[in-house]
Amino acid sequence: MSEARKWVTMGDVAARAGVGTITVSRALRTPGKVSQTTLAKVQKAVAELGYVLDETAGALSSQRSRIVGALVSTLEESVFATTLRGLSEGLAEGGLQLLLSATQYDPETEAALIPTLLGRRPEALVLTSDRHTPDARALLERAALPVLELWDLPERPVHVAVGFSNRAAGSAMTRHLIDTGRRRIAFVGLDRAHDSRGHLRLEGYRDCLRDLSDERVLLLPPRRGATGPDYGAQGLREVLRRWPDTQALICVSDTLAAGAWCEAMRAGLSVPDRIALTGFGDFDMAGSSGLALTTIRIDGAAIGRRAAELILSGDMERGTRIDLGFSLIRRASS
Amino acid sequence: MSEARKWVTMGDVAARAGVGTITVSRALRTPGKVSQTTLAKVQKAVAELGYVLDETAGALSSQRSRIVGALVSTLEESVFATTLRGLSEGLAEGGLQLLLSATQYDPETEAALIPTLLGRRPEALVLTSDRHTPDARALLERAALPVLELWDLPERPVHVAVGFSNRAAGSAMTRHLIDTGRRRIAFVGLDRAHDSRGHLRLEGYRDCLRDLSDERVLLLPPRRGATGPDYGAQGLREVLRRWPDTQALICVSDTLAAGAWCEAMRAGLSVPDRIALTGFGDFDMAGSSGLALTTIRIDGAAIGRRAAELILSGDMERGTRIDLGFSLIRRASS
DNA sequence: TGCAATCATGGTATCGATACCACCATCTGA
DNA sequence: TCAGATGGTGGTATCGATACCATGATTGCA
Known part of the structure; x- marks a missing residue:
């Protein structure tokens, strides 16, 4: 070569x-x-x-890079993949390309990657990561481009946010379980410092439970090499050990719920009669051909498409927060 | 804004x-x-x-873009995500960034995207898509950059290929089932015209079965909106209808196997006693906390890292095929 | 002490495209 | 017939950085 x-x-x-x-x-x-x-x-x-x-030369002379930078938390959870598809397809119609990096859920990594993206002079920056270091935030606010935060609705967005309320989603799920007669409801998540989304869902759970029942919250410490199902299985065991009469378990994500579901099968616990299980994300396996999991569905592609539309139209009022909502899918697991 | x-x-x-x-x-x-x-x-x-x-200007004057183009089949299957992580982390050490596009398994789309990537004058092009149109291939062969094909070992790579043999993997799985006493073994996959990998696994199955037993192959036509588990569930039902005495079902991917597994649960068929199930890919849910699925594991991150090393070292002999192998993980489903 | 080697720095041309302006030919309408 | 509009084309400066070469200051060694 x-x-x-x-x-x-x-x-x-x-x-x-x-x-x-x-x-x-x-x-x-x-x-x-x-x-x-x-x-x-x-x-x-x-x-x-x-x-x-040669777009490199074209970008320099026309002062238009035709590139949009994207920074996602991870590529290894399918939730962001659909958003990227929507985004990338939408941008392609306007002749824009995606320059992609992953932060691995680490704000420091994000802070280090932002300058490398800005170096390409993108026409917009899309973030699915939820937390920024002060330095990173300052850099974003000074930069001469629109910044779109996806998958969340921060109190104070840098410019524009497109997403939904994780807190409302946590509440909606808890409410569903209460409405179907459950009272002793537990929540299992990960104790990841920078995962504000999981914490927001937990807040939603707490909002809804207030005065009705006691809290049963289990936050597992992350371990290297452990997968979602590992945490889910462990979560179910520990919850039932600490609060044996638990009737329903809200898992912070579908992969955890899937692990809990499998653990319940192994332990001979009937779902949902002995214990109801819910997840978050509506991944492939949650469908009726799979685990038939009650979950929250987010239209990730719609978030991406909406972001692409905003970028192409250039119509972005500073501080806009666009709530695309979510839907609760009830299936056999509750 | x-x-x-x-x-x-x-x-x-x-x-x-x-x-x-x-x-x-x-x-x-x-x-x-x-x-x-x-x-x-x-x-x-x-x-x-x-x-x-401003890397745009830098690229023009130094004639080095510090960009590597990547074209993946899809972002929505986790198999490629780990490869991208390995690739992107490896390239970052050399100061290279990834420009990413997805072909959605369509060679025409691939052919249309290749020029948009080449327009950025990348220092290398990485493809995980397995089939190229003649035009695309011609363009790749004329282009002044190394082309790396990942996740497969084509007979005649454009330049360099890093992957493993899907055919050998199909054989290994079939051999495993034969060695554990099964004789009436079926294969279920998707009838996607451009999915050469699935077809190669099927060839491996055929190689191994030859003379030992009859073939039981079911290729399902793709339907819009259907997921892997949907096909898997359907596959198990149809296989047992057409060949009721089937002892083992080789699924072309883990998501299909997961659907088949759930369908078996629903139908009250014991796995693996009534029917053994195997997948491909070793996704999260296949682990022992999940479905405990016998499967083939590919070290996707290693493929990506190896590609990054090759790009950074520039040490690429035309026609090289690097086989990183696979491992068969036996779990409770067989 | 003197001369070469090294270090730190700057001037200018250059990368490959596009913006801007100028130009010419043809066409339109009074 | 001619002024003005229009469509098609090209010349040249320019985008923001880096390559290359040149320069002056400092150091090392005989």
């Missing part, structure tokens, strides 16, 4: 087509502005040379 | 620090090449102005 071939330039194409470089540029960017005959000549030369327009 | 703030330039920083622009460039790129005092002055000015180096 060391044969250092060179990239063809617009000048090469222009020479071959017998026109000026600017005409080549127009033929490729705004084909309507050149005559049919020149357009054909240019296209022929482009095809023969295998030319691909 | 319409307050059109301007980006700070290196010239602004240089003026503020009282040095030349080139010195600012050196202070940021190769801090060892400037004196302590100027370095401090520059860093102070950078901090005060909130300057972020």
Whole structure:
């Protein structure tokens, strides 16, 4: 691979087509502005040379990078993947590309990645991470681009937020269990310092339980190499050990709920008669062909598409928070 | 958001620090090449102005974009996510960023996306998609960059391939079932025209079964909105209807196997006594806290890291195929 | 002490495209 | 017939950084 071939330039194409470089540029960017005959000549030369327009140079001279930076918490949970699909498809219609990085749920990593994204002079920055260090926040506020925070509705967004209320979702689930006659309801989550979303769902649970019943909250310390189902299984065991008469278990995510569900099967506990289980996210396995899990569904693709629309229209009032809501899907597990 | 703030330039920083622009460039790129005092002055000015180096301009003048393009089949299956993490972490050490697009398993989409990636003049292109149109292949072969194909070992790679043999994996799983006494073994997959991987696993199954037993292959037509578990559940039902005495079912992926597993539970069929189930991918739910599924594990992160190493070292012989293998994880489902 | 080597720094050309302005040919309408 | 509008095309400056070469200051060693 060391044969250092060179990239063809617009000048090469222009020479071959017998026109000026600017005409080549127009033929490729705004084909309507050149005559049919020149357009054909240019296209022929482009095809023969295998030319691909150099966006790097284009970005510099036009001062438009046609790039949108995205910083997600992780790629390994499917929740963000649908958002990215919606976002990326929406942006593609406007000729924008996604430059992607993952923070692994660490605000320090996020703070380190933001400058690397800004270095590409993106036209907007999309974040699905929920917490920023003071430095990062300052950098975002000074930067000359729109910042969109997704999957959450922070009190004080940097610019614009598109998401839903995790707290309301936590309440809605708790309310559902109360409405179906449960009173001794536990909550299991992870004790991750920077996972504000899980904590917000917990707050929702607390809001709803107030005065009705006692709290049964279990926050598990993260362990290296452990997966969602591991925590879920462990969570169910510990909850039933500490509060044996628990009737329902709200899990902070579907993967935890799935682990709890499997653990219940193994222990011979009937779901939902002995214990009801709920999750969050409506992942594939939660469907009726799978575990039939009661859960909260977020339309991740819609969040992404909405963000793309906002970016393309440029219509962003500072401080806007767009609530796309959620839906509670009741299935056999409750 | 319409307050059109301007980006700070290196010239602004240089003026503020009282040095030349080139010195600012050196202070940021190769801090060892400037004196302590100027370095401090520059860093102070950078901090005060909130300057972020413009990589767009840098790419043009240095003829190094510091970008690697990646084209994955989908972001919505966790298998590629770990590869992307390994790749992105590895590249970050060399100061390279990932520009990502998803083909949605469609070679036409891939062909359309390749030029948009090449437009950024990436230093390498990574593909996890397995099939290219003739046009796309021609473009890749002419382009002046290394092309890495991941997750597979094509007969004739464009340049370099890093992956494993899906065919061998299909054989290994079939062999495992035979070795544990099963003879009437079925295979269920999806009838997706462009999913060469699934077909390769099926070939492996056929290789191994030859002469020993009859083939029981079910390829389900894709339906809009259907999920892996849906196909798995349907697959188990149809297989048992057509071949009631089937002893083991090899599913083309874990999500299918999970659906089959749940369907077996619902139908009261004991796994593995009445029917053994196997998957592919070792996703979270396959672990012992979850479904305890016998499956094939691929070290996706290792594939990504290896690709990153190759890119950073530049040490790529044309035609190289690197086989990172797989491991068969036996769990309770077989 | 003197000369070469090294270090720190700056000036200027350059990367490959696009913006802006200028130009020419053709067309329109009085 | 000619002024003015229009459509198609090209020349040149420019975007913001880095490469290359040149310069002056400092150091090392005989």
